[in-house]
Amino acid sequence: xxxxxxxxxxxxxxxxxxxxxxxxxxxxxxxxxxxxxxxxxxxxxxxxxxxxxxxxxxxxxxxxxxxxxxxxxxxxxxxxxxxxxxxxxxxxxxxxxxxxxxxxxxxxxxxxxxxxxxxxxxxxxxxxxxxxxxxxxxxxxxxxxxxxxxxxxxxxxxxxxxxxxxxxxxxxxxxxxxxxxxxxxxxxxxxxxxxxxxxxxxxxxxxxxxxxxxxxxxxxxxxxxxxxxxxxxxxxxxxxxxxxxxxxxxxxxxxxxxxxxxxxxxxxxxxxxxxxxxxxxxxxxxxxxxxxxxxxxxxxxxxxxxxxxxxxxxxxxxxxxxxxxxxxxxxxxxxxxxxxxxxxxxxxxxxxxxxxxxxxxxxxxxxxxxxxxxxxxxxxxxxxxxxxxxxxxxxxxxxxxxxxxxxxxxxxxxxxxxx
Amino acid sequence: xxxxxxxxxxxxxxxxxxxxxxxxxxxxxxxxxxxxxxxxxxxxxxxxxxxxxxxxxxxxxxxxxxxxxxxxxxxxxxxxxxxxxxxxxxxxxxxxxxxxxxxxxxxxxxxxxxxxxxxxxxxxxxxxxxxxxxxxxxxxxxxxxxxxxxxxxxxxxxxxxxxxxxxxxxxxxxxxxxxxxxxxxxxxxxxxxxxxxxxxxxxxxxxxxxxxxxxxxxxxxxxxxxxxxxxxxxxxxxxxxxxxxxxxxxxxxxxxxxxxxxxxxxxxxxxxxxxxxxxxxxxxxxxxxxxxxxxxxxxxxxxxxxxxxxxxxxxxxxxxxxxxxxxxxxxxxxxxxxxxxxxxxxxxxxxxxxxxxxxxxxxxxxxxxxxxxxxxxxxxxxxxxxxxxxxxxxxxxxxxxxxxxxxxxxxxxxxxxxx
Numbered sequence: 096x097x098x099x100x101x102x103x104x105x106x107x108x109x110x111x112x113x114x115x116x117x118x119x120x121x122x123x124x125x126x127x128x129x130x131x132x133x134x135x136x137x138x139x140x141x142x143x144x145x146x147x148x149x150x151x152x153x154x155x156x157x158x159x160x161x162x163x164x165x166x167x168x169x170x171x172x173x174x175x176x177x178x179x180x181x182x183x184x185x186x187x188x189x190x191x192x193x194x195x196x197x198x199x200x201x202x203x204x205x206x207x208x209x210x211x212x213x214x215x216x217x218x219x220x221x222x223x224x225x226x227x228x229x230x231x232x233x234x235x236x237x238x239x240x241x242x243x244x245x246x247x248x249x250x251x252x253x254x255x256x257x258x259x260x261x262x263x264x265x266x267x268x269x270x271x272x273x274x275x276x277x278x279x280x281x282x283x284x285x286x287x288x289x290x291x292x293x294x295x296x297x298x299x300x301x302x303x304x305x306x307x308x309x310x311x312x313x314x315x316x317x318x319x320x321x322x323x324x325x326x327x328x329x330x331x332x333x334x335x336x337x338x339x340x341x342x343x344x345x346x347x348x349x350x351x352x353x354x355x356x357x358x359x360x361x362x363x364x365x366x367x368x369x370x371x372x373x374x375x376x377x378x379x380x381x382x383x384x385x386x387x388x389x390x391x392x393x394x395x396x397x398x399x400x401x402x403x404x405x406x407x408x409x410x411x412x413x414x415x416x417x418x419x420x421x422x423x424x425x426x427x428x429x430x431x432x433x434x435x436x437x438x439x440x441x442x443x444x445x446x447x448x449x450x451x452x453x454x455x456x457x458x459x460x461x462x463x464x465x466x467x468x469x470x471x472x473x474x475x476x477x478x479x480x481x482x483x484x485x486x487x488x489x490x491x492x493x494x495x496x497x498x499x500x501x502x503x504x505x506x507x508x509x510x511x512x513x514x
Numbered sequence: 515x516x517x518x519x520x521x522x523x524x525x526x527x528x529x530x531x532x533x534x535x536x537x538x539x540x541x542x543x544x545x546x547x548x549x550x551x552x553x554x555x556x557x558x559x560x561x562x563x564x565x566x567x568x569x570x571x572x573x574x575x576x577x578x579x580x581x582x583x584x585x586x587x588x589x590x591x592x593x594x595x596x597x598x599x600x601x602x603x604x605x606x607x608x609x610x611x612x613x614x615x616x617x618x619x620x621x622x623x624x625x626x627x628x629x630x631x632x633x634x635x636x637x638x639x640x641x642x643x644x645x646x647x648x649x650x651x652x653x654x655x656x657x658x659x660x661x662x663x664x665x666x667x668x669x670x671x672x673x674x675x676x677x678x679x680x681x682x683x684x685x686x687x688x689x690x691x692x693x694x695x696x697x698x699x700x701x702x703x704x705x706x707x708x709x710x711x712x713x714x715x716x717x718x719x720x721x722x723x724x725x726x727x728x729x730x731x732x733x734x735x736x737x738x739x740x741x742x743x744x745x746x747x748x749x750x751x752x753x754x755x756x757x758x759x760x761x762x763x764x765x766x767x768x769x770x771x772x773x774x775x776x777x778x779x780x781x782x783x784x785x786x787x788x789x790x791x792x793x794x795x796x797x798x799x800x801x802x803x804x805x806x807x808x809x810x811x812x813x814x815x816x817x818x819x820x821x822x823x824x825x826x827x828x829x830x831x832x833x834x835x836x837x838x839x840x841x842x843x844x845x846x847x848x849x850x851x852x853x854x855x856x857x858x859x860x861x862x863x864x865x866x867x868x869x870x871x872x873x874x875x876x877x878x879x880x881x882x883x884x885x886x887x888x889x890x891x892x893x894x895x896x897x898x899x900x901x902x903x904x905x906x907x908x909x910x911x912x913x914x915x916x917x918x919x920x921x922x923x924x925x926x927x928x929x930x931x932x933x
Contacts (some may be wrong), residue, residue: 134554134555
């Protein structure tokens with residue numbers, strides 16, 4: 096199958112937004128064993144869009160159009176494809192119902208005739224419902240070419256693709272099976288160095304490292320007919336990888352914390368807390384609530400989290416957490432002592448099983464003689480308190496704060512694995 | 515001038531990398547007043563690349579090829595364009611010298627015949643030297659079409675474009691000047707509806723709405739010779755826009771909170787707090803620290819923020835904030851009363867000028883009979899406390915929490931504007 100992706104939107108051509116949908120879809124299609132041969136972006140212009148659709152229909156047999164399904168005048172993707180195919184637009188009942196429900200619960204929004212367009216699909220198309228938005232998508236084969244219409248916002252496109260499009264396209268293909276291993280505590284370049292032999296000799300499965308902020312993932316991929324066939328090959332490679340040692344002599348199995356593209360240290364730590372029936376709290380200085388907000392992003396957070404503290408100034412660290420101000424002053428705010436006291440006192444004051452203390456220098460300026468990126472992170476379990484000092488160098492303020500929370504979630508993970 | 519951007523590289527089509535060069539170049543070209551009509555990505559395949567070059571040469575008069583200038587076998591951009599134009603590749607002296615210097619100072623690297631290809635340009639092309647890498651770029655007009663060849667890595671492409679390409683292209687062009695107006699409290703479809711006349715009649719300046727999570731921006735753009743000429747036109751249109759009323763009779767000037775692509779409600783609120791020398795705190799339930807973490811993302815946050823509370827459970831709301839548990843129980847956690855008490859008590863306990871209370875239902879399940887997305891947000895200034903109830907429907911848990919913080923920052927902004 097020769098696929099071609101067409102992004103529709105003048106905001107792409109003026110550089111206001113990056114066409115990340117192209118990457119997302121290309122990756123998905125690679126997993127399905129569908130080759131993408133062209134990606135195109137075109138503006139909200141009927142004539143040029145028609146020419147692009149015509150060209151794509153001649154050189155590809157899967158044509159995916161993204162964007163331009165919204166309520167405004169310049170949203171013309173469905174209209175233009177309908178014109179090209181000589182078909183009418185018709186209302187989709189389920190999408191219309193969703194519009195009704197949306198406006199019924201939002202008296203503050205005025206419903207305009209434009210909104211109705213979002214519930215329309217091209218005659219004869221299979222509707223692809225929009226889980227997180229109002230504009231319905233669609234799919235249909237016409238004269239040997241399969242056309243797919245998707246919304247532009249990634250928050251709408253991704254769930255529609257994962258839930259509705261992938262199942263429709265995955266029939267009849269040898270599939271590409273992938274497994275993503277996630278690592279925390281090693282950089283991409285060292286991981287590539289220690290895995291050099293495996294990477295250089297890769298044929299099937301293939302092995303691709305990918306650096307994310309503060310962590311690295313490895314994607315293992317193999318084409319197979321069944322999940323079982325794929326699993327056997329991926330299991331063997333995974334075992335090999337995890338037994339490799341870092342330059343410091345640590346086995347990679349120690350740094351491997353989970354699987355999957357949508358996974359995270361926060362999610363793994365949250366899952367372990369739930370599984371083991373433990374509660375957690377935190378006192379946060381440089382991260383100022385980021386750790387707690389990440390926890391509460393998971394549905395069911397109230398099972399493991401009752402509340403915590405954002406202690407930004409030294410006075411509030413003392414007052415909220417009942418730590419003598421003189422002690423904080425003599426040890427310094429950026430110190431193991433302060434991180435450990437924050438962890439202990441937050442745990443004590445909220446009666447949680449674990450307390451986390453986060454203090455350090457987000458930057459850009461240094462603090463108490465410590466360079467930007469110096470962070471102390473402590474975990475208290477009642478029985479014991481321990482802390483680590485990390486220096487997250489050459490990073491923006493917001494990266495330093497984010498990576499500091501990753502270290503905190505990793506401490507939680509380690510404590511629970513050993514519990 | 516009709517420009518077309520062609521990214522060459524199979525790694526784009528497999529989704530391994532995002533084509534951020536397209537955005538960078540589109541933005542640069544917009545500033546130069548050059549319209550980009552198409553962006554294409556094609557793999558490292560001579561036949562398909564030839565077909566794309568041929569099509570671009572027929573429909574555009576500025577064709578920019580990015581990527582595929584490296585030393586490996588699959589780098590074939592220059593070779594393929596040379597073949598299309600019927601020209602030879604020749605060595606560029608300056609680039610050859612650079613290669614010599616590079617390997618002279620790096621005895622650990624083995625120089626291979628492949629490396630030499632990076633110093634080649636198409637016969638007759640103006641070389642574009644690579645400031646941060648080895649592959650030389652080029653530019654030339656052939657039969658009315660200007661071809662530009664650029665390296666793929668953004669770290670090489672950007673300096674080459676800024677230092678060498680822009681000066682060559684900017685002669686004889688008027689520039690595109692843009693202004694972005696940001697709005698909170700109105701959806702994209704209503705904004706488009708009330709501005710329909712202005713949008714339909716737009717010629718110069720143009721007017722483009724764009725929906726972001728929880729807010730909408732309008733980009734006003736005009737081509738002009740000087741900033742002053744542009745400002746006069748943009749000022750006039752802005753005045754017209756801001757005097758338009760919503761369907762509820764509110765003037766858009768009331769919903770317009772700032773300018774610029776990189777701006778945010780948090781930033782505007784933070785700037786006002788600093789400017790007026792006021793401090794702020796918060797007690798957060800559903801947002802669990804997100805409001806405070808957003809504040810602390812700005813360098814200098816300690817001037818306006820000392821700390822605050824994450825009160826997730828009803829018990830911690832009572833304990834940390836010293837609110838009688840019976841009062842919380844009788845009014846309910848999801849109530850104006852609770853939001854207002856949270857705002858007042860957090861302000862009182864930390865001695866801040868403003869206190870924010872955030873409580874509600876992040877979802878997906880309902881709470882106390884309130885549907886997911888119901889949020890109460892309060893602001894206390896000591897003199898008075900006020901709260902609003904909003905229903906953020908049809909959104910993910912994480913969107914509900916994020917949009918709730920936008921409402922909170924907007925309350926802060928309004929309070930400070932009136933102060």
